[in-house]
Amino acid sequence: MSNLKTIIQDLFANDNIEAFVAYKNNKPFIVRKSEDAMQVDEIDNQEFNLAVYLNKPEIKKLSKLGILANLSTMKALVQLANENQITSDKVKVISADASPKKFERFEEVTEYIKANNKETNADLSAKVAEIKAMSREERRDFWNKEFSKCIKCYACRSSCPMCYCTKCMVEANQPQFVPVASHAQGNFEWHFNRAMHLAGRCVGCNQCASVCPMDIPLNLLNQQINETIAAQFGETAGEELNSNYTLSFFKENDKENFIR
């Protein structure tokens, strides 16, 4: 029996977890019973960010659970911890690599992130630069074209580990800020909002783009904001515990060359 399966069964037996989030046949899989641990994929090379399942109400309400975490999942977990959504008492993290390891505390998760962090978004960064080099009109047309495809299925929101609001602001209707319709304005404002709301929180897992049935490169928006925040404020989400949230923190000498 593989190490991972043993670890999961051990978590059920000794840590009293009620569920374990892993993969089966390369798809997400929630292990609810110890014996189901036998069905999980042994070595994972999946890019899916399983942390999103911790926000699903049915799973969130469980008292204890475990999760298999690749690098981006770990970052999401750290950020979720920073946002008071999970605690290390409740969520047991197992590293998704050749030798799965159980982390007792999130501090160990951040150490793992530090040790294994890699620059993954070089292609994305190049694409962002490419768009930035366009004229304003070209950028507008590029995004209008991309957003025009949006059918507002909200798969981006549902699959994002950082989109955990019980009532998303697009569903708030007093007042209705963002039009519900999937016309150009509704789509533009929805994606603009989502990007702004992920500013300083997005861990760069690119899940929004990979799940989009209409193949809208939504991760470009987040990548652009992440780059802005890194350049202007020197901050990255999901890598350190108790880090400041970019938008509710400031430095007196933050740049303001755009202010008259």
Next chain:
Amino acid sequence: MQKFEPKIMAYVCNWCTYAGADLAGTSRIKYPPNVRIVRYPCTGRIDFMFLLKAFEAGADGVIVSGCHPNDCHYTSGNFHARRRWMVFKELAEFVGLDTRRITFSWVSAAEGAKWAELVNTVVEDIRELGPNTEYQELANKGVNMPGDLLYV
């Protein structure tokens, strides 16, 4: 068709820029009547959505102004706002919004003249740019288009 007069929406904080505009009034400094002031308690209160909504309402230009750094009535609202604007502005530029139509500024309660000058400049700049039709067009794109998922 009516002759184009720029319509400027100004989002200002109550304690500095609103008072600065009051001072411009008390000092009888003239500036063009194109500006409509919306009073906020603090620049920290200005949700970025209000900037987009100004465009939806047909503002040709938007002025966002508050207290100079360290002068905030609430000590740090303007610092928070400044960060938010930075992220907003970069994203807005990235998605191709015409950010020339949004002017960020610090105008203190003592800067009545600066306020008048700001309005003057913005009105002139926007006059050059012409009416802001782009954003309102969005509301009609993608409506009533059977069979078309790629409407642009």
Next chain:
Amino acid sequence: MSRIGVFVCHCGENIGATVDCAKVAETAAKFPGVAHSIDYKYMCSDPGQTMIKDAIKEHKLDGIVVAACSPRMHEPTFRKAAREAGINEFLCEMANLREHCSWVHAKEESTTEKATELVKMLVEKVKKNKPLTHIKVPVTKTALVIGGGIGGIQAALDIANCGHQVIMVEKDPSIGGHMAQLSETFPTLDCSQCILTPRMVEVAQHPNIKLYTYAEVESVSGFIGNFEVKIRQKAKSVDDSTCTGCGLCMQKCPSKRIPDEFNSGLSNRTAIYVPFPQAVPNKPVIDREHCTYFTKGKCKLCEKVCPANAIDFTQEDTIIEEKIGAIVVATGFDIKHTDFFPEYGYGQHPDIIDGLQFERLASASGPTLGAIKRPSDGKVPEKIVFIACSGSRDHAKGIEYCSKICCMYTAKHAMLYKHKVHHGDAYVFYMDIRAAGKNYDEFVRRAIEEDDVKYVRGRVSKIYEKDGKLIVRGVDTLLNSEPVEVEADMVVLATAAVAQQKAEPLAQTMHIGYDAHNFYSEAHPKLKPVETNTAGIMLAGACQGPRDIPETVAQASGAAVKTVALFANDELTREPLVATVNRTAPPMFSTCVGCFLCESACPYLAIGKEEIKDRNGNLIKTVASINPGLCQGCGTCVALCRSKSIDLNGFTHQQILSEVMSLWNRREDYAEV
């Protein structure tokens, strides 16, 4: 459908000359929801206000817009009128037609058009206004004074004399602070202890003052009118209630070689000690770090000799909890010591001393009983050098500010020296003489002119020892920067005044601001010099920045008045323009998801956690909650909240969006230029 009233004011000619007020009122009458619209010469006048009140009643208005001057001017006036007419005062809004329109634009159609739109914006806003009630917060009429120096003493006595309870916390075994250490005070040269000790006794005996010495503030929670503090009473090892203060224990204590803090290390004290003879309370404590019993496990000599059986080696620190309504912070300052100055020998030479040490030398109660003697050999110094600005105003030393008190006390020191050593020579090296204050400059002139103190304008670059003399090498900038050398017997450094060592953690405990030098920040440098940004916490004395006794006392009285003013009411009434976290139907209860990212955005620490529980007490969810007693209504949290779970009374999303959307117009209808 709303029933809004619009009242357009001409303000005499002020608005009326530029804006067609009648037309504005006429157009406004047609806005949806406007039930009544009228213009009048002077709305703020009695007849004008009566007109508004009558209209509210007659037309059953549920909101009014007064289009007149700036709301910063007359909003209270018209809100009062609304209240008197029987509608909620927060259903009144003002459109600024004067400062923002008639005074800044020419008389033309577009100006009237703008005025009309300004009215329209506020009509749309006021439709979304909700009645609000003022927030009432109960006030606990007990003040906490932190620090028992002259600032704390003054504030405590002022508050107590107004009939309110005061709790004073002092970290040392006695109150008195730095002032108790001083010999005489400028500019009058009256004896410091003579004026201070009666006040110390008054504090101890005041029925309204509860004194905790040898105690420190551990934590502060709550908010204005309703703080809860935890005070750590350090173990004194002596039972205060039985100790008679006879002093036998101190005579018998075998550990006698502990540097005496009160005498700035110029003499020694015992392990069981009172800091100085006039201490209040005049009862000893055991310094456990130096006590033979606590360090080596045996001795207990004091216990044997104590006639009152007051010694208690088993005492432990206790935590005292107190509920209070306001805090006066008077934690004072500290000074840099001679070891801060490499150019003056790192404090290695016993005859280079700091100002406080000189005070002790000059003090009649000091180690030399007031005789000026060198610490090294007890000789009377024939030549003495005082160096002002030792560390202060020195970027290289990281202390850019002026310590403010040094010019004066250096003049005083030189004067005291000359009064005691008539034939001696006193030199003062200085940068500038800053003697602004009543009788201050006269005092310095007296030192120079009557007491023949030699003032040299220039800095001292080095002091070194040669043949038993201290060679002070400096320049005289008034003599073409010629080098000056003085062979001194003793050197006194007027070292920089700095914040207390524990100033920073204490500020964090209380959540008050502090500057780069850890001096506490006032709420406004001009208009709120004794308040902090945390409502209900006041500042007195040098914890805010270096200052002298008269200033400290004045500020302490100011802080006391602020405290007493707060206590003048049983309840605090606050404008209800505060942020609130929404409530929705179960099972959601609130759209807040409890990310608490808003928490750090609040400058007032008004955002806390609230647990929503079911009837059986099981936790359903934890959401943000905003303390209306602390919230000042800036709205930063509101703009941050992703799920729009927070809103700001008076400036809700609905109100602002309605205001903005009222200006909707179609841009494609306009030709370009």
Next chain:
Amino acid sequence: MQQYKLSKEKLPEFLSGIIQSGKKLYAPVENNGSNYFAEVKEVGSIADVGKKTKLSAKSVFFPRCEELVKFEGNGENTKIIEPEAAQEGILYGIKPCDASGMDYFKEFYTKENTDKLIADRFEKTTIISCSCNEATDTCFCTSLGSNPGSIKGSDLNLTDMGDSGFLVEVVTDKGASLLESYKNMMSQASDIDKTQYLAEPQIRFDIEKVKSNIDKIYDADFWQEESDKCLSCASCAFSCPTCTCFDIQDEKNPYESRRLRLWDSCGFELFTVHASGHNPREVQTERWRHRILHKFKYSVDTLGQLSCTGCGRCIDNCPAGMNIIDTMIKISEA
């Protein structure tokens, strides 16, 4: 049934003939590597019809955002503007599964109460389906008793016979009348058995067993297991040819206001939540069960047909890897 043969070379001519006739032509176009239905203005922009489009063709009849009514002006001057009538059009390149979905769609919107806008579009649109020569591993039409050459819902059906060109089958009169003008491009054919050209998707579950079990599995344990990874987005519903649900939204400004019909999905938590806060389908398990039961039971009860066509798009597009086939196997084995 009438059959014709159309050579490969003639197909573009046939399609451009339709465009030139002034009718709208809807066909798959390529964007970022995936195919979507869109109006095409020239034949060259039509993508490979053999490839399954990302979304179904339902947007031709049921746009994701359409005005039901519009008002201009205010008060007494208010003008009511009815939506424009549909234009004649041809929907080309639709798969047989999709076409049978459109048949269900039409039934749904015309049987009891007629939705004028949607009925009008069906009325004026001729559907040319293309049989599948290849199937993907998410295709399961055969499991539902259908097949890759099904003509249900089509007016005309084209089957690619390789070098022999296309087999054109005339299914309805509407199809026949369209063909009338283009007959000269085609040659008569008869008794061609097209099955030899069709893909053969594996049968994944026994539909008869599903039908017999469907009434007794409401409280089965497998629902939770099956829905555990569902993240409650709407990619399945919005790509589904038979998901008919919509949302109504009003938009207004001082000049005009409009009532919009938008796509909606039972997978959204908000779909059933009441103003009181109560949600009759509170958890995703209930929502997934509802979706499945609607396709396999409720639509049978009301319209007499399954409302799943086995196109497999919900499987293709699911972010979380939900697989309706797994659930069907569970039901059939229950």
